[in-house]
Amino acid sequence: MKKYLIVLCALLMVFASTGPVSAEPAAEDKKTLVVYSSVNHQVDEDERKLDMLLSHFTKNIDFVHVSEFQPDDTKDTTHIFYYGSRNEQLPDSFLASMDSYEGTLTVIGHNQNQFKDHFSFEASPKLSNFNFMYLDGEKEEKIKIPLQSVFTVPVNEEIEVLAWAEGGKKAKPLVMEENGAYYAASPDVISPVSTLFGDVLHDIYQSSHEESHPGYIRLEDIHPLVDPEKLKETGEVLIENDIPFMMAVIPVYTDPETGRRSHFSDYPETLEVIQYLQENGGSVVLHGYTHQYRASETGEGFEFWDVENNTPIYKEGRDPSPIKRPDDFHTRDAYEDYMAELKDFERDYTETKLNKGIQELTGFGLYPLAFEAPHYTMSQHGYEIASEFFSTYVGQMQLSDENWQVMDSAPYSTSPSFTHGMTVLPETLGYVEPDNKQAADEIIQKAEQQMMVRDGMVSFFYHPYLGAERLSEVIDGLKDRPIEWIDLKEENTKVQSDEVTITAADGNVNVNKNTFQLFTESKTLFHYFVQNTADKVTWTMVGVSSLSVMLFCFYTFVSYRRLTQNERSDQVG
Incomplete structure (x- = not known):
C-alpha cells in the first residue's frame, strides 16, 4: 500500500509541474x-x-x-x-x-x-x-x-x-x-x-523559444555539366566535418547557343557523384527543371519569372507580344477574363516543370525533399502551385508580383500565409562570391549577427566549381559556433508529383513511385532504363562468362594435375 501511495504522489507532482508553469498560448x-x-x-x-x-x-x-x-x-x-x-x-x-x-x-x-x-x-x-x-x-x-x-x-x-x-x-x-x-x-x-x-x-509574443541556431549549407546549381571531381571534393569537405548539407539540383542543362539539352543520363560520372553525396549526408533540393526561360543558359536564366517583361510566366518564351494592361480593355470583366487565361498558362507551365523535375530526378535515384525557385523568383500564384508539390521551400522569397527584385528573408524558419503551408528555411548569409577575397570573413561576420536572434537561422550557399578550399575556410570559421546543421531527411518533408510521393522523417526517405509510368512517359528515363538494363545484362553475361572461363581453367588445371599424378604412379608401378 505504501508503494502505491509513493507512486500516486509522484504522478501528482508530475502533473502539477507540467500544468500551469507556462501560460504561453499554443x-x-x-x-x-x-x-x-x-x-x-x-x-x-x-x-x-x-x-x-x-x-x-x-x-x-x-x-x-x-x-x-x-x-x-x-x-x-x-x-x-x-x-x-x-x-x-x-x-x-x-x-x-x-x-x-x-x-x-x-x-x-x-x-x-x-x-x-x-x-x-x-x-x-x-x-x-x-x-x-x-x-x-x-x-x-x-x-x-x-x-x-x-x-x-x-x-x-x-x-x-x-x-x-x-x-x-x-x-x-x-x-x-x-x-x-x-x-x-x-x-x-x-x-x-x-x-x-x-x-x-x-x-x-511572450514566446518560450529556446536559444538555438539551426543552419544549412547548400551546394548550388548542380546540373549535368558540373565538374564531378570538384563537386565530390566539395561534398567531401562537408562529409569529413560531419555536416549534413543540401544540393540544389537542376535536372536538365540547356546550351543557349545550340539549344541542346543534356540530362544526367548523358553524364553518368556526375550522376554517380550526386548519388554518393546523397547517401552520405546530402539532401537533394529541386532547383527548377532547366533553370532558364527563353534562350538563356541553365544556371543563369530565370525559369519561373519573365525578366524581360518583369511579370510571371504568362506566355511562351518565343511569343513577342506584350502583356496587356487594364486600360487595353473596355470592361473590367474582360480584363479579369484575360488575366484568368494568363494564370491558367502559368499554372500549366509551372505544374509541368515541377512534375518533370521531380519525376526525372527520381528516375535517376535522386530524391528531392524541398524546392528552391531559380534566382528565388516566383509569383505569389507560383508559390501556391509549388505548395501542391512541396512541403518545404529553401531560400529567399519574392514578395512582389510587380518587381522580381523585391525579395527578402526572415531571420528564422517560418511559414507565411502566401506560401500556403510550405515551411520556409530562409537563406540568411548570402554566398561565397567568386571575386570577393573577403567573402568567407563576411559570411562568418553575418553569422554572428544572425545569432543575435535567439533562434536565428545561419545559412548560405556555395558553388562547387570554386573547389573545396574556400568552403573549408568558411567552415573553419563557423566550427566554434553552436550551429545545429539541418538534415532535410530529419525534417518531416513531403514531395508529391503525378507519379511520385517522397516523404522523409527521422533520417529515412520513403519513395512511392509508379516505375512503369516514370519510364514510359519520359523518353530520357526510358533510354536510361534500357541502357542501364542492357549494361546490367551485359555485365551479368560478362560475369557469367568470366566465371565459366575460370571454372574451365580450374577444371583443366585439376584434370591436368590428376593426369600427371596418374602418369607418375604408372611409372613408379
Whole structure:
C-alpha cells in the first residue's frame, strides 16, 4: 500500500509541474490581426515581409485594410499589428477599437501619434538616418548595416527601449515598449531591421523559444555539366566535418547557343557523384527543371519569372507580344477574363516543370525533399502551385508580383500565409562570391549577427566549381559556433508529383513511385532504363562468362594435375 501511495504522489507532482508553469498560448491560439494602410488596399510586399516574421510564432494571421476594419475583427485576437506604410489619418472607428483593445498592440512606422491612449510619446514625422543597430544592453554587439531611416522618438522614463538605432554617434530608439504596447520606429521591417525586430517579437509574443541556431549549407546549381571531381571534393569537405548539407539540383542543362539539352543520363560520372553525396549526408533540393526561360543558359536564366517583361510566366518564351494592361480593355470583366487565361498558362507551365523535375530526378535515384525557385523568383500564384508539390521551400522569397527584385528573408524558419503551408528555411548569409577575397570573413561576420536572434537561422550557399578550399575556410570559421546543421531527411518533408510521393522523417526517405509510368512517359528515363538494363545484362553475361572461363581453367588445371599424378604412379608401378 505504501508503494502505491509513493507512486500516486509522484504522478501528482508530475502533473502539477507540467500544468500551469507556462501560460504561453499554443501557436494556433495566438490569433493575430494585421491592419495595414497600403494605397491599393491589397496585401503587398510590406505586409508579406511582416507575414514572414509573424508566422514564426503563429499561423493564425488575418489581414485587413484599415479602411475596411470592423470592431468585430478584434474578437478573440491576442495580438494586433498596425503597419503604417504611409502617412494618413486613421478612421475614428479603428482608433476607438484600439483604445479599448486589451490584447497586445504593436504599431509599426507611420501614424504612431494617433494611438494616444497607448503611448505617452509622439514620434517625429522627420526621419533620421542610421547605420548601426543593437539590442538594448548589447551595444558591444552592434550591427553595421546599409543606411536606414528611423522616426525620432523622445526617450522618457515611461518607455523601455528594446532595440537601438545609431547614426552619427547618436542612439535613437528603434523598438520600444510602454505599458504592454510596442512601437517599431522604422518605416520598413525589411532586413536587416527585421533581424532585431524578429528577436523582439519573441517578447511581444511572450514566446518560450529556446536559444538555438539551426543552419544549412547548400551546394548550388548542380546540373549535368558540373565538374564531378570538384563537386565530390566539395561534398567531401562537408562529409569529413560531419555536416549534413543540401544540393540544389537542376535536372536538365540547356546550351543557349545550340539549344541542346543534356540530362544526367548523358553524364553518368556526375550522376554517380550526386548519388554518393546523397547517401552520405546530402539532401537533394529541386532547383527548377532547366533553370532558364527563353534562350538563356541553365544556371543563369530565370525559369519561373519573365525578366524581360518583369511579370510571371504568362506566355511562351518565343511569343513577342506584350502583356496587356487594364486600360487595353473596355470592361473590367474582360480584363479579369484575360488575366484568368494568363494564370491558367502559368499554372500549366509551372505544374509541368515541377512534375518533370521531380519525376526525372527520381528516375535517376535522386530524391528531392524541398524546392528552391531559380534566382528565388516566383509569383505569389507560383508559390501556391509549388505548395501542391512541396512541403518545404529553401531560400529567399519574392514578395512582389510587380518587381522580381523585391525579395527578402526572415531571420528564422517560418511559414507565411502566401506560401500556403510550405515551411520556409530562409537563406540568411548570402554566398561565397567568386571575386570577393573577403567573402568567407563576411559570411562568418553575418553569422554572428544572425545569432543575435535567439533562434536565428545561419545559412548560405556555395558553388562547387570554386573547389573545396574556400568552403573549408568558411567552415573553419563557423566550427566554434553552436550551429545545429539541418538534415532535410530529419525534417518531416513531403514531395508529391503525378507519379511520385517522397516523404522523409527521422533520417529515412520513403519513395512511392509508379516505375512503369516514370519510364514510359519520359523518353530520357526510358533510354536510361534500357541502357542501364542492357549494361546490367551485359555485365551479368560478362560475369557469367568470366566465371565459366575460370571454372574451365580450374577444371583443366585439376584434370591436368590428376593426369600427371596418374602418369607418375604408372611409372613408379
